[in-house]
Amino acid sequence: xxxxxxxxxxxxxxxxxxxxxxxxxxxxxxxxxxxxxxxxxxxxxxxxxxxxxxxxxxxxxxxxxxxxxxxxxxxxxxxxxxxxxxxxxxxxxxxxxxxxxxxxxxxxxxxxxxxxxxxxxxxxxxxxxxxxxxxxxxxxxxxxxxxxxxxxxxxxxxxxxxxxxxxxxxxxxxxxxxxxxxxxxxxxxxxxxxxxxxxxxxxxxxxxxxxxxxxxxxxxxx
Amino acid sequence: xxxxxxxxxxxxxxxxxxxxxxxxxxxxxxxxxxxxxxxxxxxxxxxxxxxxxxxxxxxxxxxxxxxxxxxxxxxxxxxxxxxxxxxxxxxxxxxxxxxxxxxxxxxxxxxxxxxxxxxxxxxxxxxxxxxxxxxxxxxxxxxxxxxxxxxxxxxxxxxxxxxxxxxxxxxxxxxxxxxxxxxxxxxxxxxxxxxxxxxxxxxxxxxxxxxxxxxxxxxxxx
Numbered sequence: 001x002x003x004x005x006x007x008x009x010x011x012x013x014x015x016x017x018x019x020x021x022x023x024x025x026x027x028x029x030x031x032x033x034x035x036x037x038x039x040x041x042x043x044x045x046x047x048x049x050x051x052x053x054x055x056x057x058x059x060x061x062x063x064x065x066x067x068x069x070x071x072x073x074x075x076x077x078x079x080x081x082x083x084x085x086x087x088x089x090x091x092x093x094x095x096x097x098x099x100x101x102x103x104x105x106x107x108x109x110x111x112x113x114x115x116x117x118x119x120x121x122x123x124x125x126x127x128x129x130x131x132x133x134x135x136x137x138x139x140x141x142x143x144x145x146x147x148x149x150x151x152x153x154x155x156x157x158x159x160x161x162x163x164x165x166x167x168x169x170x171x172x173x174x175x176x177x178x179x180x181x182x183x184x185x186x187x188x189x190x191x192x193x194x195x196x197x198x199x200x201x202x203x204x205x206x207x208x209x210x211x212x213x214x215x216x217x218x219x220x221x222x
Numbered sequence: 223x224x225x226x227x228x229x230x231x232x233x234x235x236x237x238x239x240x241x242x243x244x245x246x247x248x249x250x251x252x253x254x255x256x257x258x259x260x261x262x263x264x265x266x267x268x269x270x271x272x273x274x275x276x277x278x279x280x281x282x283x284x285x286x287x288x289x290x291x292x293x294x295x296x297x298x299x300x301x302x303x304x305x306x307x308x309x310x311x312x313x314x315x316x317x318x319x320x321x322x323x324x325x326x327x328x329x330x331x332x333x334x335x336x337x338x339x340x341x342x343x344x345x346x347x348x349x350x351x352x353x354x355x356x357x358x359x360x361x362x363x364x365x366x367x368x369x370x371x372x373x374x375x376x377x378x379x380x381x382x383x384x385x386x387x388x389x390x391x392x393x394x395x396x397x398x399x400x401x402x403x404x405x406x407x408x409x410x411x412x413x414x415x416x417x418x419x420x421x422x423x424x425x426x427x428x429x430x431x432x433x434x435x436x437x438x439x440x441x442x443x444x
Binding site for chain 2: 062063065066067068069070071072074075076077078079080081082083156160161162163164166167174177178181187188191192194195198199202203206
């Protein structure tokens with residue numbers, strides 16, 4: 001299987017792979033920023049006093065978590081045109097990824113906020129700190145310390161999930177492997193190279209996650 | 223037009239149920255295999271054998287670091303060039319149980335390592351063999367921290383089984399994809415697919431949350 005592994009073809013396709021690697025990077029980065037924003041908003045709604053807001057956020061979070069990303073992706077990919085919304089594929093892809101990871105970020109942020117003992121906030125009020133100071137010096141450092149690792153874990157999931165975008169024919173890493181398979185009948189070279197590029201991203205994020213676990217700024221909570 | 227498509231969709235409902243059955247078959251088989259293999263690997267991973275531990279650790283990293291879609295393609299397209307011809311269904315089950323096993327392995331290993339060392343020492347002092355220790359002392363206690371994330375992992379396996387539709391397994395996602403070519407109402411078709419997944423996953427997620435709450439309560443009571 002590996003004795004006739006063709007490095008020349010990989011070299012030939014390297015420009016395509018690098019281009020697709022960058023595409024995976026920015027598709028993931030864009031979705032990540034969007035997902036964290038959606039997560040913060042959904043979490044704020046979930047924790048709000050208003051029952052309507054809280055329930056809406058609950059329905060959103062539960063329905064995202066109980067259905068596969070691929071079904072959500074097809075839902076928007078095939079569904080948006082019938083609503084008369086015509087957007088490029090990558091917009092649909094980033095939109096679906098953002099909504100999907102947003103629900104998970106909402107839960108991660110909620111766990112972080114609810115993990116802070118209420119006495120801490122009361123102590124902050126009693127020490128005469130205003131809202132901004134309490135956020136800056138008491139709540140956020142602790143919440144960040146507790147959520148940084150699950151947040152990075154979800155970022156890893158998001159990068160991997162972006163591979164599903166290849167199924168709605170967006171050019172990214174997995175699509176490059178598919179192209180090598182269909183153009184040259186070389187699935188081994190194609191998909192192992194794809195996997196190698198994903199592993200680079202995985203180890204980078206994992207190392208960062210380990211490092212952040214050791215850093216004092218994130219450790220203030222513990 | 224909308225009600226015409228709706229009636230059409232209702233008429234192809236048996237097709238969807240067939241797809242759902244395929245999803246249950248793929249996910250169910252993989253779930254059983256993943257649990258068995260995952261427990262064995264997890265027990266070895268928590269053991270003292272350094273070489274086996276790091277081999278399993280490296281494998282788990284490879285699986286965690288690459289998208290499931292790429293793993294499915296590797297099993298389906300690359301194993302044949304090693305002389306192992308696979309139909310789509312067994313390829314899907316192999317890929318899914320391999321992925322599930324490597325995640326369950328980590329859950330089991332961390333559950334075992336969470337059991338206090340003194341328990342093992344007491345068991346050794348009582349003259350139990352290492353198998354008896356595992357069977358009667360360590361695993362029953364570890365189960366408390368293993369079961370809630372294990373059920374959560376089952377939900378992930380069921381959701382990830384949607385990805386095997388990419389190699390032509392006619393599961394419920396694939397049925398949706400085939401139907402939407404005929405009934406061009408993406409929101410309706412994939413709404414139905416989503417509801418079917420929701421009906422399976424939502425109760426499981428709640429079960430996992432419920433067990434997590436119950437098991438932490440008993441733990442603090444002890």
